[in-house]
Amino acid sequence: MLAFKLFSRAHIYTNGRNFGDGHYPKDTRSNAVNLRERCQGWIAMYELWTLEVGSKRIGKVQVALDPKEVVIPVRDLLDGRYGRKLMFPLIISQDALSFVVLRTLFSLKAPTALAEAQCQSQILPIPSLYDPGFIWVRSAPSIQNLYYFKGVFFSTGRFLAFAEQHILDGELRIMVFEISTEPRLSVGLTALHKFKHGIYDIKFMVFHPRVTILAFFAASMDMGELNSGVYLWKFQGKGCYSSPHKV
Amino acid sequence: MMGQTGQLTASENELRGLLQLCLTKNSILILDGIDECGDNSSLIKSLLKVSVERAPRILFLSRINVPSLKRSIQADMQMQPAKQLVTQDICLFCDRQLDELIEDDILPDSAHDQKDVLVQHLVKGADGMFLWARLMLQYLRSPSLTPRQRLRTIKEVNFPEGLETMYDRILLVIHEAGATSRSLASKILIYVTHSIIPMTTIQIQHAIIAETAEGSAADIDDITEFEDAAIMTCAGLLEKTLVDPALGFKERSNSFRFVHLSIKEMLTMVADASLLSEDTLQKAQPIIPEFITANLVLARCCLQQMIFHTPAQPLSGNINHGVSAEYLYSNFPFTSYAAIYWMGHLKNVISKDTSIAAAPHNSAAKIFEDAFSGLVSLLSTFLSKPELPTAWLECLFTAIQTLPSSMYQQPAGSILQGWITWALELSSQRKTLKIAHSIGDTAETFSNDLDRILESWGDPLTKLPETVWNEMTGFTPSQFFFSPGGTRVSSRAPERIQVPGLSERYLATITGTSSDGNLQGVLSIWSPKYVSFQIVFKSSYLHKW
Numbered sequence: 001m002l003a004f005k006l007f008s009r010a011h012i013y014t015n016g017r018n019f020g021d022g023h024y025p026k027d028t029r030s031n032a033v034n035l036r037e038r039c040q041g042w043i044a045m046y047e048l049w050t051l052e053v054g055s056k057r058i059g060k061v062q063v064a065l066d067p068k069e070v071v072i073p074v075r076d077l078l079d080g081r082y083g084r085k086l087m088f089p090l091i092i093s094q095d096a097l098s099f100v101v102l103r104t105l106f107s108l109k110a111p112t113a114l115a116e117a118q119c120q121s122q123i124l125p126i127p128s129l130y131d132p133g134f135i136w137v138r139s140a141p142s143i144q145n146l147y148y149f150k151g152v153f154f155s156t157g158r159f160l161a162f163a164e165q166h167i168l169d170g171e172l173r174i175m176v177f178e179i180s181t182e183p184r185l186s187v188g189l190t191a192l193h194k195f196k197h198g199i200y201d202i203k204f205m206v207f208h209p210r211v212t213i214l215a216f217f218a219a220s221m222d223m224g225e226l227n228s229g230v231y232l233w234k235f236q237g238k239g240c241y242s243s244p245h246k247v
Numbered sequence: 248m249m250g251q252t253g254q255l256t257a258s259e260n261e262l263r264g265l266l267q268l269c270l271t272k273n274s275i276l277i278l279d280g281i282d283e284c285g286d287n288s289s290l291i292k293s294l295l296k297v298s299v300e301r302a303p304r305i306l307f308l309s310r311i312n313v314p315s316l317k318r319s320i321q322a323d324m325q326m327q328p329a330k331q332l333v334t335q336d337i338c339l340f341c342d343r344q345l346d347e348l349i350e351d352d353i354l355p356d357s358a359h360d361q362k363d364v365l366v367q368h369l370v371k372g373a374d375g376m377f378l379w380a381r382l383m384l385q386y387l388r389s390p391s392l393t394p395r396q397r398l399r400t401i402k403e404v405n406f407p408e409g410l411e412t413m414y415d416r417i418l419l420v421i422h423e424a425g426a427t428s429r430s431l432a433s434k435i436l437i438y439v440t441h442s443i444i445p446m447t448t449i450q451i452q453h454a455i456i457a458e459t460a461e462g463s464a465a466d467i468d469d470i471t472e473f474e475d476a477a478i479m480t481c482a483g484l485l486e487k488t489l490v491d492p493a494l495g496f497k498e499r500s501n502s503f504r505f506v507h508l509s510i511k512e513m514l515t516m517v518a519d520a521s522l523l524s525e526d527t528l529q530k531a532q533p534i535i536p537e538f539i540t541a542n543l544v545l546a547r548c549c550l551q552q553m554i555f556h557t558p559a560q561p562l563s564g565n566i567n568h569g570v571s572a573e574y575l576y577s578n579f580p581f582t583s584y585a586a587i588y589w590m591g592h593l594k595n596v597i598s599k600d601t602s603i604a605a606a607p608h609n610s611a612a613k614i615f616e617d618a619f620s621g622l623v624s625l626l627s628t629f630l631s632k633p634e635l636p637t638a639w640l641e642c643l644f645t646a647i648q649t650l651p652s653s654m655y656q657q658p659a660g661s662i663l664q665g666w667i668t669w670a671l672e673l674s675s676q677r678k679t680l681k682i683a684h685s686i687g688d689t690a691e692t693f694s695n696d697l698d699r700i701l702e703s704w705g706d707p708l709t710k711l712p713e714t715v716w717n718e719m720t721g722f723t724p725s726q727f728f729f730s731p732g733g734t735r736v737s738s739r740a741p742e743r744i745q746v747p748g749l750s751e752r753y754l755a756t757i758t759g760t761s762s763d764g765n766l767q768g769v770l771s772i773w774s775p776k777y778v779s780f781q782i783v784f785k786s787s788y789l790h791k792w
Contacts, residue, residue: 041775045744045753049767051760055737062744065772088772092759096768099759108768155762 035074036134039067044101048108048117059108059117066123068131069102072147075136093153093160098179100151103129105160105177107185120185124177127189130166154207159190161214163202172200174244176214176235191241193233195220203228212236216244256653263293267301274303281309281316283508288315295319330375337380341369344384348397353387355394365401374407378507382413385483385506391424414513417482421534424480432480433534434458439485439503440514441541443588443595444654446581447490447500448474453581457552474501484510495572495649536614542595543618549589550625553642557582559634561716562641566731569641569713572648579642586642587650590658593666616679623670623682630689630727637715637729640700644712657701660694667691696725741771750776 041064048059073088091100098107104123111117123129130147149164158179165172172195180186195218205216212235219228235241257265270276276294281287291307292315298305309316311327345362348354358365373380383404387397400416421432438451446454452473478485485503490496505511514535536544557579562570576583629635647655667690674680700723707714720730741753753771760767 038775041748043744043746043749043773045741045771045773047739047741047769047771049739049769051765051767060742088755090755090757090770090772092757092768092770094759094762096759096761096766099768099770101770101772 033136034134035071035136039070042070059111061119071134075132089150091151093157094155095157098157107181122185122187125189152205155209191235193244266297270301270303272302276305279308281307282313287313291315291319333375337373338370341366368401368404372404372408379413386417389420389482420482428480435477436535437541443591445502446584447502449580450584454548457556458548538599539596540615542592546589546592547618547622549585552581552585553639559638566716572645575645582642583646586646587655590662594662597665597669619680630693633729636727640715641712644708660698663690664694693727696727739769744773748776749773
């Protein structure tokens, strides 16, 4: 039996070594495990409730998670980057009508008297989307697979900031996506900034509650020297943004 | 310095550093009462370190019984005032005080012609001890003495007496002052000696009223009159002082303190009969009981305040509004103390009394038994009405808002349970002490509920104490706490997904509420059955993603 332990909404603890032992179809290559089967059948369920007196559930959707997405945190887990923690980003927007699971945005159309809640989804249009594949080599050095991502919604739900980092190239990318739900869900990349040197980590990321300014705290280790600071990043619309300003 | 760690109290090193910054070689420091300092050895060491680096001039004033002072200061730098010089001062002091006593008609006019002789008697009795002279002259102001008795008392002093005789005399005058006056003195001395933090004079005044269930606000006299009466009743053992601002009182409040630390030492020695003469003990015990009884008396008084003199309803009158600590202190001064420390006094009882046999058998037994049975009876009342523990929690969390955390210890069910166990064991050994065994079960259930509530609601109640009347019991039901029924709890746990092969329980879940507060979304992740897991949910992490 595999032992998983969830810690907060984004972390799942497990015994990474056991995860692959005997439970996964092995590839023809030695020490290679095919994770495809185990990444299938994962489901996200979103339930929407009203909060007035006599609160009731007004919508419920179930969506199958893309195995190509599920495999990312599973690989990180097996590589043991976070010990027994499984990084599994889940975000809900401030209007409670959108949510993100891993790198997929889901948008709910509020139910009406005539129609039930409807859900649309789109994978975030991240340039050069990282796709590690299902084959995981158990004995290989783990650094090649390490991938890190987190996100935050703007107050109106119109923007989504997303940070991702692939350890191998040492590049940290911060993106802002603009979301439109009418007539159908569309997501466009509005702003992109790359931190190229050193190993970066985003400690927190938050939007200004009213204006389109993103604040984040980034820490980097360059040539053994810790460099950290708070950045403000202003953007107005698609392609119209300046570089983050360190304060 | 302190801001970096967020600490509210400076460490010894930090204070020494600050002192070093302020001092120059021209600075002069005069420190009085080194013998009354709790850790005088450490104080002297710190100041001597500062003096090495900054070379200020420091004068330590102390009784001679401080070994660390004798050790640390070179012999040629130590100076003991010559007895003759002190005697001259005492002579002058007594002369002027006698003038005042004659002028105030406390001594008869005939004393004026004998003043020099009277001064000589007093100087002999003092034998170079200024404190003795001060206590004697304060004692002479006692209203229970007639002018002729006062004169005779002075004339009877023909030999050096020492403080013990002086204290005997004071205790005797308190003892013989009549039941009402003795009872008042006893209560005040118990509060001043055994309160966990110094009580203000207003709190003491209200505590005295609280000791009688029928007492009411109408019994409250002007505070200045009460303070004067208290000092007179205690025959000059006490004086007024300002309460330490660190205790969180916004306005300057008065408190009582002993005119000298040796008085407190004498009164607390009552706990150990072997340290006092039989004569002193017989006079002292009815006035100031030993440690355990005193703490039982204080715990009883606190509960009496909570039950009979504190509203058994929201302090603001509205379950949705709280009050400030200042409001609580202004309207229910003693509640501010009682709510925080009644359990502390219970804890003192069980922590001190390691042996049941240590409970008094002597003349103080009656006071002990009264305090014991009174407390048991009040506890039963307290646990029988849900409004009372609820009001207590609101008062507690309101009162601690302005108090540094180092000044109180959060209550715990284990304290109450420990006390009940102690009480049951004691009553099984003494037939005169009665306690129903059923209170043990009730207290145990209450203690468990209290711990559960403090664990779940400690932080929210610190911010909004009035929540205790509203949401708290909605989420943490307990028969001992008031439940208005206005809070209904419905689960937002994700509904189980009926898909073959899927785990029976979600792997992860988060909740998000819309900014306008109208909608709430519950997102859950479900994995195939081969994954087993255990949920450890910490809501404080929610904002981090």
